[in-house]
Amino acid sequence: MSVSQALDEIKIGGLGASRRRVEDDRFIRGKGNYTDDITLPGMLHLEILRSPLAHARIKSIDTSKAWDIPGVHLVLTGEMMATRNLAWMPTLSYDTQAVLATDKVRFQGQEVACVIADDPYIAKDACEAIDVEYEPLPAIVNPAQAVADGAPVIRDDKENQPDNVIYNWEVGDKAGTDRAFEQADVVSRLRLHYPRSHPSPIECCGSIADFNRATSKLTVYMTTQAPHIIRAAVALVAELPEHMIRIVSPDIGGGFGNKVPVYPGYVCSILASILLERPVKWIEDKSGNLISTGFARDIYLDGELALRKDGKILAVRMHADADHGAFFSDAQPSKFKIGLLHSTFACYDVPVAHLTARGTYSNKAPGGVAYRCSFRVTEAMFFQERMIAAAAADLGMDPAEFRRMNFVTDEQFPHRTPFGFLLDSGQYAKCLDVGLKAVGYEDFRRQQEEARKRGKLLGLGISTMTEPLGAGNSREYDILGIKMFDSAELKVHMTGKAILRTGAKTQGQGHETTWAQIVAHELGLPAEDVIVEEGDTDTAPFGMGTYASRSTPVAGAAVSMVARKIRAKARRLAAHLLEVSEEDVEWELGRFYVRSSPDRGVTIQECAMAAYSNMPDGMEPGLENTAFYDPPNLTWPFAVYLVTVEVDQETGVWDVLNIVAVDDCGVRINPMIVEGQIMGGLTEAYAMANMQFITFDAEGNCVGANYMDYLLPTAWETPGFELHSEVVTPSPHHPIGAKGIGECAAVGGPAAFVNAVIDAIAGTGVRNIDMPLLPDRVWEAITHGHDVSGAPPVRADD
Ligand code: CDP
Numbered sequence: 001m002s003v004s005q006a007l008d009e010i011k012i013g014g015l016g017a018s019r020r021r022v023e024d025d026r027f028i029r030g031k032g033n034y035t036d037d038i039t040l041p042g043m044l045h046l047e048i049l050r051s052p053l054a055h056a057r058i059k060s061i062d063t064s065k066a067w068d069i070p071g072v073h074l075v076l077t078g079e080m081m082a083t084r085n086l087a088w089m090p091t092l093s094y095d096t097q098a099v100l101a102t103d104k105v106r107f108q109g110q111e112v113a114c115v116i117a118d119d120p121y122i123a124k125d126a127c128e129a130i131d132v133e134y135e136p137l138p139a140i141v142n143p144a145q146a147v148a149d150g151a152p153v154i155r156d157d158k159e160n161q162p163d164n165v166i167y168n169w170e171v172g173d174k175a176g177t178d179r180a181f182e183q184a185d186v187v188s189r190l191r192l193h194y195p196r197s198h199p200s201p202i203e204c205c206g207s208i209a210d211f212n213r214a215t216s217k218l219t220v221y222m223t224t225q226a227p228h229i230i231r232a233a234v235a236l237v238a239e240l241p242e243h244m245i246r247i248v249s250p251d252i253g254g255g256f257g258n259k260v261p262v263y264p265g266y267v268c269s270i271l272a273s274i275l276l277e278r279p280v281k282w283i284e285d286k287s288g289n290l291i292s293t294g295f296a297r298d299i300y301l302d303g304e305l306a307l308r309k310d311g312k313i314l315a316v317r318m319h320a321d322a323d324h325g326a327f328f329s330d331a332q333p334s335k336f337k338i339g340l341l342h343s344t345f346a347c348y349d350v351p352v353a354h355l356t357a358r359g360t361y362s363n364k365a366p367g368g369v370a371y372r373c374s375f376r377v378t379e380a381m382f383f384q385e386r387m388i389a390a391a392a393a394d395l396g397m398d399p400a401e402f403r404r405m406n407f408v409t410d411e412q413f414p415h416r417t418p419f420g421f422l423l424d425s426g427q428y429a430k431c432l433d434v435g436l437k438a439v440g441y442e443d444f445r446r447q448q449e450e451a452r453k454r455g456k457l458l459g460l461g462i463s464t465m466t467e468p469l470g471a472g473n474s475r476e477y478d479i480l481g482i483k484m485f486d487s488a489e490l491k492v493h494m495t496g497k498a499i500l501r502t503g504a505k506t507q508g509q510g511h512e513t514t515w516a517q518i519v520a521h522e523l524g525l526p527a528e529d530v531i532v533e534e535g536d537t538d539t540a541p542f543g544m545g546t547y548a549s550r551s552t553p554v555a556g557a558a559v560s561m562v563a564r565k566i567r568a569k570a571r572r573l574a575a576h577l578l579e580v581s582e583e584d585v586e587w588e589l590g591r592f593y594v595r596s597s598p599d600r601g602v603t604i605q606e607c608a609m610a611a612y613s614n615m616p617d618g619m620e621p622g623l624e625n626t627a628f629y630d631p632p633n634l635t636w637p638f639a640v641y642l643v644t645v646e647v648d649q650e651t652g653v654w655d656v657l658n659i660v661a662v663d664d665c666g667v668r669i670n671p672m673i674v675e676g677q678i679m680g681g682l683t684e685a686y687a688m689a690n691m692q693f694i695t696f697d698a699e700g701n702c703v704g705a706n707y708m709d710y711l712l713p714t715a716w717e718t719p720g721f722e723l724h725s726e727v728v729t730p731s732p733h734h735p736i737g738a739k740g741i742g743e744c745a746a747v748g749g750p751a752a753f754v755n756a757v758i759d760a761i762a763g764t765g766v767r768n769i770d771m772p773l774l775p776d777r778v779w780e781a782i783t784h785g786h787d788v789s790g791a792p793p794v795r796a797d798d
Pocket of ligand 1 (some may be wrong): 509510511514515546547548549550551552553556665666667668669670671673674677738739740741742743
């Protein structure tokens with residue numbers, strides 16, 4: 001793009017403009033419209049009774065006292081749900097999940113019964129009046145216990161489920177990998193745990209179901225990231241006609257993957273509304289959200305790298321043990337049981353690799369949601385970058401140099417990874433160079449050396465990440481058989497103002513701002529003349545929703561494509577208005593002109609008016625269209641994160657000195673929004689590395705499921721960031737060359753912090769401290785010179 005073109009784009013709020021987020025106007029004025037803001041006439045309130053035990057047989061449930069409380073309209077139990085075939089529901093991973101428990105409870109916080117009453121307080125009191133008699137069973141809280149001899153079978157509700165194993169899955173070339181290991185000069189090994197964490201959106205989950213008997217229409221207002229998928233699920237599970245179901249996602253206060261699954265509260269509020277013929281609202285409280293909804297991570301990894309003496313990686317071998325909780329319910333593209341963990345080592349030129357993975361049930365809430373990442377890529381990148389750091393140390397090589405010599409080079413694109421993905425584009429070494437310069441790499445190493453002589457521990461951690469973003473394509477990716485693609489519908493009114501709707505759903509990412517910028521870029525309409533709407537299945541075209549940073553790569557591409565369809569029609573209108581043939585018409589931002597006499601032209605707005613008032617004979621009137629976009633490939637953004645720290649060896653406390661981020665997400669639609677996404681991701685990465693954990697005691701009690709223990713970083717403790725945007729490698733197959741960005745820093749960030757602390761304490765013999773790097777764990781590692789593994793408090797199997 002020339003400088004003058006770029007300036008024209010900025011003027012209309014097009015590509016590259018740091019346009020202020022239009023949605024923030026209503027948010028900062030307190031005028032957002034979240035699910036809990038909605039009140040419908042005659043609305044009732046639903047509260048859920050949750051299990052206090054992690055694993056127990058239900059002997060009896062007595063609801064009589066709850067029914068007697070004035071203001072109670074309905075008490076639902078699993079037994080009642082079962083009479084309507086709704087006690088269990090299918091999950092997004094071909095498993096089943098209890099809606100309300102019938103036979104057993106399988107995790108602490110599981111939904112046992114619910115009450116619908118005039119207000120939430122009455123409903124809560126009535127829940128407490130329900131008497132449940134449990135017979136406790138031994139609990140399983142990690143994969144080792146799940147597969148131990150004599151382990152109780154958690155899912156004894158399922159036929160053909162003799163044990164707690166969900167799947168054994170493998171990918172890659174085992175024989176080739178074994179051969180490469182035989183030839184290795186050095187084998188570097190690391191055992192790691194990525195602890196269970198929780199997306200913790202500010203707004204909890206919730207729904208308002210409103211069934212209208214007169215019209216037979218069910219409307220559900222809810223905080224979902226994927227409204228159309230929910231509509232399909234309701235149609236299939238509740239056996240309601242799909243065209244009589246309307247799902248509306250109003251404003252959403254953060255999703256981060258937590259709002260993809262279907263939760264029992266949704267199902268119960270829908271059934272209650274159908275039974276009572278009144279709107280029923282369920283709004284989860286914070287502890288309900290933190291104890292029972294979509295957890296993430298919880299994977300143990302054994303990783304090995306086969307290395308040549310000079311530092312070349314010959315092969316990668318990995319085994320992952322994934323703890324999915326009581327129900328295998330996370331969304332993942334159907335073929336990939338461990339949800340793209342095998343995107344690991346994509347940016348390194350590794351000749352051969354083999355990954356095995358085992359998924360097991362445990363007595364924990366369902367886990368494995370893609371918390372701010374493309375399915376399991378956060379774990380994939382964390383394991384990769386921790387293994388890379390350990391291997392460089394084992395070889396005695398500089399970690400930056402080790403990465404550089406193993407990177408896929410610019411000339412190797414498109415590059416096939418050892419696990420079969422095709423990388424679209426990238427400039428990995430250049431990103432690293434920018435990062436090393438920004439952090440003052442050589443200087444820091446000198447300072448580190450000197451500081452060490454004075455007993456002061458400084459460390460520098462590097463992490464890279466490349467993330468597979470934009471599922472589809474539809475050939476390879478589906479969820480429950482529904483192919484992964486997305487859509488956009490654009491209606492240009494006669495005055496040149498427009499409304500755009502997509503199948504994605506923003507949860508704070510700023511789609512209302514950036515989608516209008518894409519339209520501005522494609523059509524030359526000022527972005528402020530384009531209003532964006534998402535989240536209403538009655539009006540939006542079908543889409544798979546927003547998660548896994550798929551919006552820009554897929555729905556964003558659909559926006560481009562639909563705008564191009566509009567432009568193609570506008571060109572025919574322009575030719576008609578200018579009285580020349582279409583071939584003689586040229587396009588510049590916002591205007592068609594006659595090639596031989598550039599002064600003669602018409603604006604896009606004039607074409608819009610002509611579409612309704614002066615179209616050529618035989619042309620269909622109007623200027624509206626829809627595009628369904630099936631991406632040819634994933635987009636693969638790349639990033640390098642560098643963190644420097646100082647560790648206090650007396651206390652184990654570590655302070656961040658500097659964070660440098662070099663992100664290459666292709667063409668940036670809105671640089672300010674992109675920077676916001678990176679800062680948010682780095683903040684979450686810092687929290688994961690430093691302070692967050694949810695763990696389980698031997699009885700399966702969820703320890704730390706409150707915001708006194710599960711810490712969300714505020715501006716006070718979050719360090720500053722230095723962001724670099726100078727490397728831009730457009731995706732060759734995306735219409736505007738954009739790649740996703742929303743999750744990159746949360747995906748790649750954690751390893752940079754851990755690598756920095758491990759680098760600081762090099763010389764103690766410590767190879768690993770599992771996250772979170774709490775001061776006592778760092779202190780223990782330094783003082784005793786040994787690794788600190790597992791989730792705190794120490795796992796029961798240690
Ligand atoms: O799917 P999700 O919206 O969570 O993630 P994304 O597609 O990475 O986009 C996050 C936000 O950054 C959106 O507002 C995008 O339009 C914006 N973005 C951008 O301005 N330029 C890019 N190259 C990628 C994303």
